Amino acid sequence: MKKITLKITINGRKHTLRIDPNLRLLDLLRDELRLTGTKEGCGIGECGACTVILDGRAVNACLILAGQCNGREVVTIEGLTGKDDLHPLQQAFIDHGAVQCGFCTPGMIMSAAALLDQNPTPTEEDIREAISGNLCRCTGYTQIVEAIQAVADDN
Amino acid sequence: MIPFNLVRAESLEEALDLLDRQPPDVKIIAGGTDLLVELRSLSPREKGPGIVLDITPIDELKGIEDNGSTITIGPLTTHREIAASPIIREHAPLLSTACSTIGATQHRNIATIGGNVINGSPAADSVPALIVLDAEAVFKSKNGERVSPLKEIFVKPYRTDIKEDEILTALRFERLPEGARSSFIKLGRRNALAISRMNIAVIIVLEGNTIVEARISPGSATPLPDRIKAAEKILIGNEPSEELFRRAGKEVSGEMINRSGIRWSTPYKQPVIAALTTRALREAVEKR
Numbered sequence A: 001m002k003k004i005t006l007k008i009t010i011n012g013r014k015h016t017l018r019i020d021p022n023l024r025l026l027d028l029l030r031d032e033l034r035l036t037g038t039k040e041g042c043g044i045g046e047c048g049a050c051t052v053i054l055d056g057r058a059v060n061a062c063l064i065l066a067g068q069c070n071g072r073e074v075v076t077i078e079g080l081t082g083k084d085d086l087h088p089l090q091q092a093f094i095d096h097g098a099v100q101c102g103f104c105t106p107g108m109i110m111s112a113a114a115l116l117d118q119n120p121t122p123t124e125e126d127i128r129e130a131i132s133g134n135l136c137r138c139t140g141y142t143q144i145v146e147a148i149q150a151v152a153d154d155n
Numbered sequence B: 001m002i003p004f005n006l007v008r009a010e011s012l013e014e015a016l017d018l019l020d021r022q023p024p025d026v027k028i029i030a031g032g033t034d035l036l037v038e039l040r041s042l043s044p045r046e047k048g049p050g051i052v053l054d055i056t057p058i059d060e061l062k063g064i065e066d067n068g069s070t071i072t073i074g075p076l077t078t079h080r081e082i083a084a085s086p087i088i089r090e091h092a093p094l095l096s097t098a099c100s101t102i103g104a105t106q107h108r109n110i111a112t113i114g115g116n117v118i119n120g121s122p123a124a125d126s127v128p129a130l131i132v133l134d135a136e137a138v139f140k141s142k143n144g145e146r147v148s149p150l151k152e153i154f155v156k157p158y159r160t161d162i163k164e165d166e167i168l169t170a171l172r173f174e175r176l177p178e179g180a181r182s183s184f185i186k187l188g189r190r191n192a193l194a195i196s197r198m199n200i201a202v203i204i205v206l207e208g209n210t211i212v213e214a215r216i217s218p219g220s221a222t223p224l225p226d227r228i229k230a231a232e233k234i235l236i237g238n239e240p241s242e243e244l245f246r247r248a249g250k251e252v253s254g255e256m257i258n259r260s261g262i263r264w265s266t267p268y269k270q271p272v273i274a275a276l277t278t279r280a281l282r283e284a285v286e287k288r
């Protein structure tokens, strides 16, 4: 395997990296850059735990090669906030009891953040559609939808 | 993930050059939502592609064009873009609907129509819509261009007749004529229930209250994507009615059994595809 050069902006920081060509975006984030907020559940696009925002849109980081992100901009859960304060979505998830084990939470929040960037005043149907690719095994979706709705209502 | 090298093509010419030089060893990647699942399932001992060729930087393979009669879609156009396109919503609304049902938001944001077609799954949702639109596929290689009716590229499930040195460069079809109505219905929005991935695409053209043209294509029902001409014939020359649509639905399910044989899933699929067809025809007539 020949290493390739990757120029990529992650959470506002520009990187120039030499990477293996078979690395997924998920591997780059977790293993190379230690941004372990992004989770790997299924690895085959079914669970949404690996959701990040690529050029403004939610994508599964397990289904895209890092090398395909040259010149592009990625936001992960770590990039949603400043150092101390929580993003309104993160606070709302806590307030509405939308987190239990937390494994799905980063992906859920990134899907919700992408939705609210595109559509600040979504309907409940829009919210359910936006997180339909994110599975949660614990909380139940009602609290999650309520948390997102609460942030939307403040918009 | 098995090892491979990655080549990022900046132009169609560069991609075709590479395919021309090393055909058997190269695998094209677009959105990667089928390919990466496939590569991930290979064990380290299995042989993968030596080179993965990323065509996503090639701008000329993206976007939707309408020249007033023919609509041309670049293979790298994503399902999200097609679902949202004003051109497609106006002149081929059933394709917009079909693409909006594919996977979840995360998939539609990167998965492409070209990948959906070339992957060749009998459950590919854009395909029945493209088939009733009588779409053509355009392929390019170093040696020139090849145009084929879309229907004819499918050889068997998960296999098309694309040559090793070719790239799918466009999908194109005529705008729906005045008076045409269309519908696409998919059973089960998500793929959690694998058996229920059936879908149906229909177009009917009315003159006054008489059906003068009909095109019907079911997905996940026949081994190869196709129109069901026998069911279309039942409709042509008649006025829309519930009874007529039921007969057409029965014909589609009968034809499914003729082509696929009786399988373990037949007792389920037979009434379902008949009912889906009837519902799609009803919905098409009620629209507009």
Ligand SMILES: Cc1cc2nc3c(=O)[nH]c(=O)nc-3n(C[C@H](O)[C@H](O)[C@H](O)COP(=O)(O)OP(=O)(O)OC[C@H]3O[C@@H](n4cnc5c(N)ncnc54)[C@H](O)[C@@H]3O)c2cc1C
Residues within 6 Å of the ligand: A044, A045, A046, B027, B028, B029, B030, B031, B032, B033, B034, B035, B036, B037, B075, B076, B101, B102, B103, B104, B107, B110, B111, B112, B113, B114, B115, B116, B117, B118, B119, B123, B124, B125, B126, B162, B166, B167, B168, B169, B191
């Ligand atoms: C969780 C999940 C859910 C899904 N749900 C659905 C669904 O509901 N409906 C549905 O239809 N599909 C579904 N899919 C399948 C997949 O997302 C689609 O088939 C998608 O359109 C594939 O496009 P892609 O760009 O990702 O293709 P890729 O994976 O990049 O490519 C697929 C194949 O096509 C070839 N290829 C791609 N572009 C070209 C080209 N221009 N020229 C030549 N060859 C090319 C590649 O070499 C590869 O063999 C789902 C997938 C996942 C993982």
Ligand code: FES
Residues within 6 Å of the ligand: A039, A040, A041, A042, A043, A044, A045, A046, A047, A048, A049, A050, A051, A060, A061, A062, A063
């Ligand atoms: S880990 Fe990517 S969708 Fe499950």
Ligand code: FES
Residues within 6 Å of the ligand: A098, A099, A100, A101, A102, A103, A104, A105, A135, A136, A137, A138, A139
């Ligand atoms: S909180 Fe445990 S999976 Fe969602």
